[in-house]
Amino acid sequence: MGKWEGQALVVETTGLAANPKFPLPIAVAVRLGSGARVTERISLVDENTLRITSVLIAPQLLTAPLETTAIYSRDR
Numbered sequence: 001m002g003k004w005e006g007q008a009l010v011v012e013t014t015g016l017a018a019n020p021k022f023p024l025p026i027a028v029a030v031r032l033g034s035g036a037r038v039t040e041r042i043s044l045v046d047e048n049t050l051r052i053t054s055v056l057i058a059p060q061l062l063t064a065p066l067e068t069t070a071i072y073s074r075d076r
Contacts, residue, residue: 008043018060033060048074 002011018034036058045051050072055065 005041008041011040011042013038013040030061032058035059036061045071048076050074 002009004010014037016032016036016038018036019031036056038057039055041051041053043051051069052072053067053069055067056062057065
């Protein structure tokens with residue numbers, strides 16, 4: 001589901017399968033578990049910069065939400 005909050009598009013993803021592996025930079029990854037969900041906030045920093053902040057909540061895997069931010073620059 002997506003909605004606008006001010007200038008940010010907020011996308012919430014629920015109903016993730018419990019069996020997919022959490023992407024880790026190691027050969028052995030762990031399962032997400034049930035109840036996992038992701039919230040992404042997508043916004044323009046300026047006319048050439050896009051920021052996406054993602055928060056993963058996986059109660060059976062993580063003791064606290066995991067937040068990551070990616071910044072993309074427009075290549076004209």
